[in-house]
Amino acid sequence: MNSLTKSSPKFEFSKSQKNRPFSEILDSIVYLVEKASNGGICSILLANESNESLTVSSAPNLPIEFSQMINGIAICPSVFFNRPVLVSDIHNDSLWDGYKEMATENGIRCCWFAPIGDSQQKLLAVFSIFFDKPCFPTEEDLQLIEMAVRLTDMAIQHYQTEEKISFIASHDELTNLPNRRLFDEKVNNAIRDHTNVKDKMLGVMALDLDRFKLINDTLGHSIGDLLIQNAAQRLKSCLRETDTASRQGGDEFTILVNDVSEYEAAKIAERILEKLSKPYFIKGHEIFTTVSIGISLYPIDGQHSDDLLRKAEVAMYQAKKEGKNNYQFYDAKFDQMTYDRLELEAELRKALEKNEFTLHYQPIINLSTNKISGVEALIRWPHPKLGYVSPNRFIPIAEETGMIVPIGEWVLETACRQLKQMQADGISMVSINISFRQFYEPNLVLIVKQIIKETGINPQNVTIEITESMTMDIETASAIITELKQLGVKISIDDFGTGYSSLSYLKKFPIDYLKIDQSFIRDINKSKYDKNIATTIIMMARNLGVQVIAEGVETIEQLEFLRHHRCNEAQGYLFSKPLSAEQLKRFLENHPSELEKSLLFDNRK
Numbered sequence: 193m194n195s196l197t198k199s200s201p202k203f204e205f206s207k208s209q210k211n212r213p214f215s216e217i218l219d220s221i222v223y224l225v226e227k228a229s230n231g232g233i234c235s236i237l238l239a240n241e242s243n244e245s246l247t248v249s250s251a252p253n254l255p256i257e258f259s260q261m262i263n264g265i266a267i268c269p270s271v272f273f274n275r276p277v278l279v280s281d282i283h284n285d286s287l288w289d290g291y292k293e294m295a296t297e298n299g300i301r302c303c304w305f306a307p308i309g310d311s312q313q314k315l316l317a318v319f320s321i322f323f324d325k326p327c328f329p330t331e332e333d334l335q336l337i338e339m340a341v342r343l344t345d346m347a348i349q350h351y352q353t354e355e356k357i358s359f360i361a362s363h364d365e366l367t368n369l370p371n372r373r374l375f376d377e378k379v380n381n382a383i384r385d386h387t388n389v390k391d392k393m394l395g396v397m398a399l400d401l402d403r404f405k406l407i408n409d410t411l412g413h414s415i416g417d418l419l420i421q422n423a424a425q426r427l428k429s430c431l432r433e434t435d436t437a438s439r440q441g442g443d444e445f446t447i448l449v450n451d452v453s454e455y456e457a458a459k460i461a462e463r464i465l466e467k468l469s470k471p472y473f474i475k476g477h478e479i480f481t482t483v484s485i486g487i488s489l490y491p492i493d494g495q496h497s498d499d500l501l502r503k504a505e506v507a508m509y510q511a512k513k514e515g516k517n518n519y520q521f522y523d524a525k526f527d528q529m530t531y532d533r534l535e536l537e538a539e540l541r542k543a544l545e546k547n548e549f550t551l552h553y554q555p556i557i558n559l560s561t562n563k564i565s566g567v568e569a570l571i572r573w574p575h576p577k578l579g580y581v582s583p584n585r586f587i588p589i590a591e592e593t594g595m596i597v598p599i600g601e602w603v604l605e606t607a608c609r610q611l612k613q614m615q616a617d618g619i620s621m622v623s624i625n626i627s628f629r630q631f632y633e634p635n636l637v638l639i640v641k642q643i644i645k646e647t648g649i650n651p652q653n654v655t656i657e658i659t660e661s662m663t664m665d666i667e668t669a670s671a672i673i674t675e676l677k678q679l680g681v682k683i684s685i686d687d688f689g690t691g692y693s694s695l696s697y698l699k700k701f702p703i704d705y706l707k708i709d710q711s712f713i714r715d716i717n718k719s720k721y722d723k724n725i726a727t728t729i730i731m732m733a734r735n736l737g738v739q740v741i742a743e744g745v746e747t748i749e750q751l752e753f754l755r756h757h758r759c760n761e762a763q764g765y766l767f768s769k770p771l772s773a774e775q776l777k778r779f780l781e782n783h784p785s786e787l788e789k790s791l792l793f794d795n796r797k
Contacts, residue, residue, distance in 0.1 A: 225340045235250065237262070305319065379396060396488050402483060404419070469517065544595075551570065553569055553619075597633060610773050611653065621653050658684070743763055747766060
């Protein structure tokens with residue numbers, strides 16, 4: 193029998209064949225070994241992903257009928273041992289029970305096969321040599337088998353490495369979803385292959401997780417990464433086999449939905465909204481988030497991947513403007529809105545420098561004495577060209593860009609300085625809202641301390657308002673609040689009842705006020721749900737020794753309800769709209785310190 197050296201085939205394989213397709217490499221190994229085997233016919237069978245069966249991957253000279261018979265054959269426990277299985281005569285070996293007749297019909301009487309495994313003893317492949325008569329292997333034959341195993345192992349490792357490199361280049365590392373490059377390729381291929389069927393289009397969706405930055409910054413990036421992974425799994429479960437989900441980066445995902453009507457695209461979006469709004473339980477944290485989705489359709493919204501994706505993103509930004517947790521189809525008018533937003537962002541970056549901001553103050557009324565107990569400072573932006581810009585427009589932009597931090601410092605300094613002037617008119621307390629970013633700034637406490645010192649006000653006359661969602665990281669939030677309290681300022685939880693935090697934080701935080709969100713006050717005399725929420729908050733706060741302030745009071749009926757349930761304080765248009773410092777001064781001059789003498793309370797009586 194001819195034999196081969198151990199070095200030359202390996203060299204030839206590694207140098208000349210490594211860039212050829214995997215199937216051709218396996219065929220070349222089979223031809224090489226067959227040539228040296230003195231009449232043998234070879235095959236290479238690869239193990240499937242679950243390691244349960246073998247698939248014929250190369251058997252160019254094996255009879256087709258026999259090749260088809262062994263394709264998909266179950267993995268025999270014997271091949272898990274790291275040694276060849278040498279069957280000299282298949283007629284006398286139980287391993288071939290069930291296959292002997294077919295083998296004989298195809299002229300096969302002898303089989304030597306060797307397993308190929310990885311470092312974890314997982315079976316990768318089986319190399320087999322068949323003969324048409326019974327025979328035993330010589331020493332040279334065993335060397336040939338060993339060489340065949342080495343070459344096949346080398347080919348598989350090379351292929352797996354190439355496959356892994358290709359996967360990494362086209363997939364997101366965190367979620368294993370296709371990345372933007374592969375997604376664009378799939379969209380453009382889908383456009384190329386799309387058939388013009390009535391009402392059937394391609395849909396491109398852009399979505400991201402609402403409040404993700406808050407969650408990521410509060411609970412840490414490791415929790416944020418796990419949230420992204422969980423969201424990706426839920427997203428995939430909402431799609432059909434023909435659809436593709438991709439991660440673009442951060443908390444942004446894109447989806448390609450094939451052959452859908454507008455109605456069908458909407459139903460998929462609704463399914464995603466429902467699935468991804470359910471709470472996540474990650475490392476002891478119960479996390480709530482929603483998604484905003486924008487949808488563009490081919491061919492009506494664009495002809496290329498880039499155009500469709502851009503328009504889907506424009507629609508997604510509109511979904512966020514509409515309150516988040518919803519979907520929007522692209523509309524050409526959204527482009528103008530996006531342009532307006534960019535223009536507004538550019539103007540916002542110059543507003544502080546140009547001293548365009550101002551503060552208004554809304555009185556807070558003590559419901560026991562009917563006196564003004566303090567005011568809440570509210571930022572306003574009267575732009576010289578754009579006119580009055582609503583905080584609902586510029587505050588979200590300031591938060592996204594980080595400009596909220598210097599703007600927040602300006603509000604804090606200005607409110608404290610103006611409080612010094614308002615104290616002469618009887619205003620003793622000012623409430624100042626702190627943004628999420630500002631709250632977690634490392635130098636927040638130092639800045640508050642410095643402003644109090646420079647303005648010369650009593651820190652007990654300042655209330656810092658934070659939102660309930662800022663308290664998700666209880667330990668960090670508790671440390672910050674405790675340091676602020678040590679300065680002497682008061683702490684208020686704003687928009688209470690709308691956040692997702694555990695109520696256990698109320699026991700841990702040294703807070704002074706809870707502010708019932710105006711959404712519960714608005715229909716308090718019509719909605720039993722809102723009535724129960726407000727009543728529960730008031731009773732809970734009273735038991736904890738915390739004062740309660742109701743926001744958005746606009747009717748006598750709302751006021752009566754709050755008085756009846758012994759709410760401590762209230763603010764809203766029923767008493768006064770937010771006023772500039774000058775307007776507030778005139779308001780105080782025209783109204784006695786006891787508001788019960790005003791027409792409002794005379795009418796109530």
